[in-house]
Amino acid sequence: MTRAWFALTSLLLIAIPAGAQARTVYRCVRDGTVSLATAPEPGSRCEAKQIDDNAAKLPNLWGAMGVISGTLYERQQDGRTVYSTRNLPGSVKVLGFTVSTPPGAQAHAGLGALGPPVLDKYAADFRAAANATGVDQAWLRAIAHVESGFDAAAVSPKGAQGVMQLMPDTAKQYGVTDPFSSAQSIYAGAKHLKDLLRRYKNDPSLVAAAYNAGVGTVARYGGVPPYAETEDYVAKVLVLRERYQAVLNPPPKKKKRAR
DSSP: OOOSOSOOHHHHHHHSOOOSSEEEEEEEEETTEEEEESSOOTTSEEEEEEEETTOSSOOOSSSOOSEEEEEEEEEEETTEEEEESSOOTTOEEEEEEEEEOOTTOOOOGGGOOOOSOOOSSSHHHHHHHHHHHOOOHHHHHHHHHHHTSSOTTOBOTTOOBTTTTBOHHHHHHTTOSOTTOHHHHHHHHHHHHHHHHHHTTTOHHHHHHHHHHOHHHHHHHTSSOSOHHHHHHHHHHHHHHHHHHHHHSOOOOOOOOOO
16 A cells, blocks of 8 residues: 555654553554554554564564665644654654564564465466466465465355455456356456556555455545555555565576686
């Protein structure tokens, strides 16, 4: 999602007075964007996260891994100075930052246990769909991983079917005659993803949100809908997409220089 940037936990802790053994960072959601703050943000849905001063590792509250850049802002709220990664009215830029998410940290609680990348399910179908549509296998596998757990017979309570959990109208739109055929489901899901990538100019958060909640819902909210289910879904898909990319497209090994 178009977040106000990710892993600022370590910098925010500097701005929070130490308590007995823990401090509180707020994870705030508004209009499909997420920020970290030292106090609940007016107009946002905020969840308090307790950070143990004695913890060996800082938690990753966001679900994104890697080196992240953003901005920390300061403002007055209820007579005290607070900090946030969201630029709210009255905010003053304090500093720009570049930080690494904690190595080995788990994504935020909504992600649950994602498990490792799955490469032995419908390998030929994913490869054929990717080659035919130009959609990266990492995208397709991340969606299938979250949607059905690679179960071709899966049916959701809302009626989505197959490996890619397509709704009947969507499946029909892309020519599916057997929603429980892994080949048809994956190929149709790839064509659907290709259309979403084109619509949202390759914005991964909006693409994942639209796949989950629908194009109309994304349009109504002007971004990722502020639903916990959709926010968690987007976070899961983006993390898994990175993991599948790392496995399917590993960086080339450096050649050893001859001595």
